[in-house]
Amino acid sequence: MRLLADLFLLVGAAFTLLGALGLVRMPDVYNRIQAGTKAVTLGALSLILGIGLLYPQWWSKLLVISLLILVTNPLGSSTIARALLMAGVAPWKKAEAKTPQESET
Amino acid sequence: MNTPIRETSDGTLAHGVFLFLLLLTLWLLLAGSLDPAELVAGATVSLVVTMISRPHLAIFTGLKLTPAAIPPFLSYLGLFMVELVRANLDMARRVLTPSLPLQPALVEVKTELQSPLGRLILANSITLTPGTLTVDVQEDRLLIHWVEVPPDLDSEKIAQAITQKFERHLKGFVK
Numbered sequence: 483m484r485l486l487a488d489l490f491l492l493v494g495a496a497f498t499l500l501g502a503l504g505l506v507r508m509p510d511v512y513n514r515i516q517a518g519t520k521a522v523t524l525g526a527l528s529l530i531l532g533i534g535l536l537y538p539q540w541w542s543k544l545l546v547i548s549l550l551i552l553v554t555n556p557l558g559s560s561t562i563a564r565a566l567l568m569a570g571v572a573p574w575k576k577a578e579a580k581t582p583q584e585s586e587t
Numbered sequence: 588m589n590t591p592i593r594e595t596s597d598g599t600l601a602h603g604v605f606l607f608l609l610l611l612t613l614w615l616l617l618a619g620s621l622d623p624a625e626l627v628a629g630a631t632v633s634l635v636v637t638m639i640s641r642p643h644l645a646i647f648t649g650l651k652l653t654p655a656a657i658p659p660f661l662s663y664l665g666l667f668m669v670e671l672v673r674a675n676l677d678m679a680r681r682v683l684t685p686s687l688p689l690q691p692a693l694v695e696v697k698t699e700l701q702s703p704l705g706r707l708i709l710a711n712s713i714t715l716t717p718g719t720l721t722v723d724v725q726e727d728r729l730l731i732h733w734v735e736v737p738p739d740l741d742s743e744k745i746a747q748a749i750t751q752k753f754e755r756h757l758k759g760f761v762k
Contacts, residue, residue: 497675504682512732513691516720517678523715524675542616556714556721557707563722563732573691573732 487535494528497521510574511566519559526551601652606644607637649702649761659759666756670716677717681734692736693722694746696729699754705761712753719749 504517527548534544614629615621650656681688700706710721710729718734731746 497679500675500679500682504678507682507687509687509689510691512720512722513689513734516718516732516734517682519714519720520671520674520678524671539619542619546613546616553711556711560710560714560721560723563720567722567730573693574689 483535487532490528490532490535494525494530494532497525497528501525511571512563512573515559515563519555523551523555526555602647602650603637603641605650605652606641606647607633610636646702646704646707649704651760651762656760659756663753663756663760666753667712667715670712674715674717688735690735692733694731694733694736696731696746696750698727698729698750700727700757700761702762705757708761709750709753709757712757713749716749719746 498521501518501521504521505514508514508517530544530548530551534541610633611629614633615625618625618629698706698709700709706724706727706729710724713719713721713729713731720732721729722732723730729750733746
């Protein structure tokens with residue numbers, strides 16, 4: 483049980499790390515949102531599962547937390563993306579990226 | 588989420604009961620005990636909250652509250668979990684590939700779901716599936732940001748296929 487919990491904690495940490503890496507590497511804000519949302523949602527769920535295995539008496543609160551994360555995480559991302567689109571931030575396109583130095587900043 | 592929330596209170600008594608049970612379950616989960624005192628307190632609070640907020644919570648009227656709605660709900664949950672894991676593996680691959688394989692574009696798809704709740708769940712599901720992010724919902728059209736649009740194929744059609752994969756299950760339990 484302890485080993486399984488550690489495994490889930492490790493996977494969760496790894497996905498969260500990948501999410502952070504995605505934030506750094508992605509070319510524009512929409513792709514950053516994509517990387518951030520997905521990785522952090524699964525990362526957080528995996529961490530919660532790991533914690534649930536370590537401390538089974540907390541399962542009810544952990545369940546509420548994971549449901550909250552599952553609903554609010556994508557919703558928040560969509561709202562941010564929508565606000566950006568309405569503010570006139572155009573999505574990055576590979577064909578237009580003639581000056582990669584610019585798009586990487 | 589620009590869908591106009593229809594202020595109709597055509598929700599049945601069943602929706603009120605559903606809201607009450609939802610709140611009571613939440614209370615008991617947070618309390619973490621089935622103590623009679625907790626039950627009474629939770630039931631009282633849930634009842635008051637249900638009666639006060641019932642006319643304003645039109646969003647729950649999108650739910651189909653029949654026993655036949657349970658299998659589609661479960662199969663939707665299963666599909667959602669599989670897609671979530673796939674989305675993460677896909678994203679991990681993209682982030683770790685040195686050349687950063689991206690070909691983003693905005694694609695518009697139509698949904699057949701009528702209720703705000705159904706569209707909300709659909710939009711959230713799309714955001715958590717491989718390479719897609721719901722940017723805007725306008726009436727029955729969803730604007731989706733796609734990380735890698737297949738170059739030579741009809742991207743609208745493929746996006747529509749993604750949407751329908753969820754819709755098929757969602758239709759079973761939301762309007």
